[in-house]
Amino acid sequence: MSIPETQWAQVAESVGAPLQFKQIPVPKPGPDQILVKIRYSGVCHTDLHAWKGHWPLPVKFPLVGGHEGAGVVVAKGSLVTGFDIGDHAGLKWINSSCSECEHCRQADEPLCPNAQMSGYTVDGTFQQYAVGKATLASKIPKNVPLDAVAPVLCAGITVYKGLKESGVRPGETVAIVGAGGGLGSLAQQYAKAMGIRVVAVDGGDEKRAMCESLGTETYVDFTKSKDLVADVKATTPEGLGAHAVILLAVSEKPFQQAAEYVRSHGTIVAIGLPPDAFLKAPVFNTVVRMITIKGSYVGNKQDGVEAIDFFARGLIKAPFQIAPLKDLPKIFDLMEEGKIAGRYVLEIPE
Ligand code: 8ID
Ligand code: ZN
Numbered sequence: 001m002s003i004p005e006t007q008w009a010q011v012a013e014s015v016g017a018p019l020q021f022k023q024i025p026v027p028k029p030g031p032d033q034i035l036v037k038i039r040y041s042g043v044c045h046t047d048l049h050a051w052k053g054h055w056p057l058p059v060k061f062p063l064v065g066g067h068e069g070a071g072v073v074v075a076k077g078s079l080v081t082g083f084d085i086g087d088h089a090g091l092k093w094i095n096s097s098c099s100e101c102e103h104c105r106q107a108d109e110p111l112c113p114n115a116q117m118s119g120y121t122v123d124g125t126f127q128q129y130a131v132g133k134a135t136l137a138s139k140i141p142k143n144v145p146l147d148a149v150a151p152v153l154c155a156g157i158t159v160y161k162g163l164k165e166s167g168v169r170p171g172e173t174v175a176i177v178g179a180g181g182g183l184g185s186l187a188q189q190y191a192k193a194m195g196i197r198v199v200a201v202d203g204g205d206e207k208r209a210m211c212e213s214l215g216t217e218t219y220v221d222f223t224k225s226k227d228l229v230a231d232v233k234a235t236t237p238e239g240l241g242a243h244a245v246i247l248l249a250v251s252e253k254p255f256q257q258a259a260e261y262v263r264s265h266g267t268i269v270a271i272g273l274p275p276d277a278f279l280k281a282p283v284f285n286t287v288v289r290m291i292t293i294k295g296s297y298v299g300n301k302q303d304g305v306e307a308i309d310f311f312a313r314g315l316i317k318a319p320f321q322i323a324p325l326k327d328l329p330k331i332f333d334l335m336e337e338g339k340i341a342g343r344y345v346l347e348i349p350e
Contacts, residue, residue: 001074001085003035008349009127010328012063015053021326024064026129031077032096033131036089041125042068042151042320043331043344044182045250046093046273050120051332054275060121067093067118068153069125070146071348080134088146090138090153090308091130093298095122099135109136110298126328128348138304144312151182151320151343152311154298158271159187159246160307161299163194166244166267167292170195173236175261178248178272179216180207182343185318187246188214190307193315199235199242201228201254203338210319210341222254232261241266250338252277264289269296320345 006023013020029035047065049055069091073083083089097104097112104112118124118132140149168174174191178184179200191198192215200211203223211219218235225231233241241263247254247270258268259281268291270279281293299307310316319342323331331344 003074003129007128008325009064010325012051012061012065014061015059016051019051019329019332024127027123027131029075029077029131031079032133032135033077034073034080034083034089034134034137035075035129035131036069036071036091036137037074038069038071038091038125038128038130038348040070040147040150041066041346041348042154042182043328043335043346044068044154045335046154047119047126048332048335049273049275055273060123063119064123064127065119066125066127066130067091067120068150068155069118069130070140070150070153074129076134082134083137083139088140088142088144090140090149091118091125091132092136092138092153092157092304093117093120094136096133096136107300107302109300126325126346136301138308140308141312144308147322147345147347148320149308149311150345151186151318152307152316155183155343156186156190156311156316157299157304157307158296159183159248160190160310161303162246162269162271162296163187163190163196163244164303165294165296166246166269168196168244168267171197172243173197173199175199175201175232175242175245175258176248177201177245177254177258178250179211179219180204180341181248182340183248183271185210185214185342186316187248188216189316189318190310193310199232201232206341214318229257229260236263240264244269246271248272250274256280259285259291259293262291264291267292267294269294271296318342322347325349
């Protein structure tokens with residue numbers, strides 16, 4: 001397999017600078033890395049946060065974003081044993097971790113203080129060829145379509161982990177806030193596959209139609225509801241509230257509101273990362289209703305294996321639209337306006 005010296009990539013020179021679709025060098029894999037010829041890459045709202053410098057964590061510039069990259073292994077370092085040339089692989093948000101700190105030893109590699117993130121601290125998957133540490137890359141079975149599985153590599157794994165972290169059990173009800181977005185569409189599918197009932201919360205009729213097509217029982221439109229708390233509670237058994245709330249929205253309000261419609265003894269899991277936002281809940285109600293509020297951040301290697309396995313068994317079917325890599329700026333515009341129902345997946349030129 002011949003690997004070129006240069007390749008097409010979407011590059012941001014500095015925070016918020018117009019993206020440039022241009023030729024850059026193809027990276028060479030280090031001893032513990034694989035080089036993946038990316039075929040498809042999902043576009044996550046995190047990529048927009050990175051480009052715009054929304055978070056209190058420095059971003060590398062010039063930056064090639066992207067962390068839902070699915071493709072084919074075309075080269076590997078001398079220490080790599082887990083992949084052969086020609087295998088299908090996924091590059092995810094956690095591109096590498098130290099393997100030696102307590103978090104890594106406990107298989108919590110996303111918490112490693114020295115972790116590198118694809119499309120944030122190292123170049124990601126909005127390019128034809130990208131590198132990642134082999135032991136953190138995902139194996140993708142050959143019969144799994146690379147376009148549809150791309151969003152699973154961040155969105156799918158993250159919501160699957162979040163559902164597990166919530167402790168919600170089969171038969172119970174989860175409120176998914178931001179259900180019409182990329183993470184939300186996958187969260188509905190994982191919840192359904194896990195036997196969990198869903199109240200979808202998002203805005204607009206296009207997202208309503210998408211949520212209904214995914215089999216959600218109820219959709220609460222935050223742009224139309226006059227009393228969101230009452231509307232969410234009314235859909236839950238005995239009107240007592242959702243057993244768990246998965247917060248995926250990119251706005252602060254639901255992060256303050258969830259404590260009002262979560263069920264007593266229920267759990268709120270914050271996953272969305274709106275800039276400069278705070279979680280706030282009244283101490284009295286949190287105590288006397290025994291509410292748990294926690295964060296959840298991507299997933300570890302095993303979460304990745306399990307989430308991809310759900311997909312490979314045909315249990316996860318979330319809508320996605322395909323666009324060429326050169327259209328990334330248009331997709332970021334749509335995302336910023338909240339106009340994307342589900343996920344966009346970029347087709348990377350051969
Ligand atoms: O590991 C993590 N914690 C992790 C992993 C991946 C992504 C966190 N994220 C973060 C992203 O950085 C982003 O902040 O999750 C958030 C959602 O990512 P996404 O699903 O890729 O974004 P999207 O497709 O734009 O969907 C967001 C949805 O939120 C809805 C929008 O309508 C959209 O459908 N929404 C908003 I904005 N305000 C809402 C509200 N008040 C709302 N839905 C309900 N109520
Ligand atoms: Zn992501």
